[in-house]
Amino acid sequence: MKIQHNKQLQQYNSFRTKAVARLFCEPQSVDELSEILKSFPDENKLILGAGNNLFFTKNYDGLIIKPAMYEINIISDDENFVEIEAGAAVEWDNLVEECVSKGYSGLENLSLIPGSVGASPIQNIGAYGSEAKDTITLVKTVDIKTGEQKEFTNNECRFGYRDSIFKQTRRYIITSVIFRLNKSFTYEEKYVDLSRELKGNLTPSLSQIREAIIAIRSRKLPDVNKLPNAGSFFKNPILTKEEKEALQKKIVDVPIYNIGENSFKTSAAFLIEKAGFKGKTIGKVGTYENHALVIINLGTEDGNDILNFAQEIRNEVDKQFGIILEPEVWIF
Numbered sequence: 190m191k192i193q194h195n196k197q198l199q200q201y202n203s204f205r206t207k208a209v210a211r212l213f214c215e216p217q218s219v220d221e222l223s224e225i226l227k228s229f230p231d232e233n234k235l236i237l238g239a240g241n242n243l244f245f246t247k248n249y250d251g252l253i254i255k256p257a258m259y260e261i262n263i264i265s266d267d268e269n270f271v272e273i274e275a276g277a278a279v280e281w282d283n284l285v286e287e288c289v290s291k292g293y294s295g296l297e298n299l300s301l302i303p304g305s306v307g308a309s310p311i312q313n314i315g316a317y318g319s320e321a322k323d324t325i326t327l328v329k330t331v332d333i334k335t336g337e338q339k340e341f342t343n344n345e346c347r348f349g350y351r352d353s354i355f356k357q358t359r360r361y362i363i364t365s366v367i368f369r370l371n372k373s374f375t376y377e378e379k380y381v382d383l384s385r386e387l388k389g390n391l392t393p394s395l396s397q398i399r400e401a402i403i404a405i406r407s408r409k410l411p412d413v414n415k416l417p418n419a420g421s422f423f424k425n426p427i428l429t430k431e432e433k434e435a436l437q438k439k440i441v442d443v444p445i446y447n448i449g450e451n452s453f454k455t456s457a458a459f460l461i462e463k464a465g466f467k468g469k470t471i472g473k474v475g476t477y478e479n480h481a482l483v484i485i486n487l488g489t490e491d492g493n494d495i496l497n498f499a500q501e502i503r504n505e506v507d508k509q510f511g512i513i514l515e516p517e518v519w520i521f
C-alpha cells in the first residue's frame with residue numbers, strides 16, 4: 190500500500206486551507222487498513238473523510254488515513270425493508286440519490302448534505318427533522334489502537350445531537366455503515382420550511398421531498414466550490430430552563446425548541462445574526478449573506494484566519510447574550 194509523504198491537504202478540506210501531512214494513505218479495504226495500523230503503531234493518526242466538516246490551522250505531524258472503501262451492497266431484502274451496507278468513502282448524497290431512485294425511504298431528508306458515508310454516524314448528521322441515527326443499524330469499524338475490527342449496533346453508537354461514541358472517543362475508524370430503509374413511504378410533516386417548499390402537497394413522493402430539500406439548501410447554503418465553507422460552523426446551543434429564561438429576557442423573540450425535560454435548543458444562526466454578524470466580512474473571511482451560521486472563505490489559505498473570525502463571533506455572542514457557541518466543525 191502506497192504511503193505518501195508531505196501531502197498537501199488543501200484539496201482535502203472544504204475550507205481549502207493549506208497544511209501538509211507528514212504521511213498520508215488511502216486504504217481500499219479493511220485488510221489494508223489493518224496492515225497500515227500495524228506498520229505505524231507509534232504515529233499520531235487522523236482519519237479524514239471527505240473533509241467537509243474540518244479544516245487545518247497547522248501542518249499535521251503524523252499519518253492521515255483516508256478510507257477508500259466505495260462499495261454499496263444490499264445485504265437483506267424482504268417485503269417491507271431493505272438493508273444497505275455502504276463503504277465509508279461513498280459520497281453521502283450519491284447514496285441518498287440511489288435510495289430515493291429505488292423507492293427506499295429514510296434518507297431523503299438528508300439530501301445534499303456534503304460529506305462521506307463514513308462521517309454520517311460520527312456527528313449523527315441531521316436535517317429537516319431526520320437524523321442518520323434513525324436508519325443506521327450497524328457501524329463497522331477498526332480500532333485505531335489495536336487494528337481489530339469492531340461493530341457497533343445503533344444503541345452502542347450512543348447517538349446524540351451531532352454526537353456519537355465515534356466523536357467522543359475518536360478511537361474507531363469507520364469502514365462501512367448499514368442502513369435499514371423502508372420500501373414504503375408516508376410523509377409526516379415535521380419541518381415548517383419543508384412543508385412550505387412542498388406548497389401544500391401532503392402526499393409528496395420521495396423524489397419530490399428530495400427536490401424540495403435540494404431547493405431549500407441551494408437557496409440558503411453557499412456552493413462549496415464557489416465559496417469554500419464547512420456548513421454550519423457552530424452547533425445550536427442546548428439550554429436548561431434557567432438559561433432559556435435568561436436568554437428570553439434579553440431577546441423576547443428568540444427561537445426556542447423544546448427537546449426534552451428541562452432541555453431546550455435555540456438557533457445559533459439567529460444569535461449570530463442578532464449579534465450583527467450576518468453577511469459580515471473581516472479580511473478574507475465572512476458569514477454567508479443567506480445564512481449566518483455558515484462561515485465562508487473569501488480567499489485565505491490560512492486556517493488561523495477562519496479560527497480568529499469564529500472567535501470574534503463567539504466573543505460577541507457571549508458578550509451580548511451570555512451564550513457560548515461550540516464549534517460543530519473540527520479544527521486541527
Ligand code: EPU
Binds near residue numbers: 420424
Ligand atoms: N436563522 C436566522 N438567521 C439566519 C439563518 C437562520 O435567524 O441567517 C434562524 C431562523 O429562525 C430559522 C432557524 O434559524 O428558522 C433555523 O435555521 P435552519 O432551518 O437553516 O437550521 P439551522 O438550525 O441553522 C440546522 C443544521 C443544518 C441543517 C438545518 C436544516 C445544525 C448545527 N445545523 O441548521 O445542518 O441543514 O438545520 O435542518 O444543527 C450542518 O450541520 O452543516 C448543516 C448545514
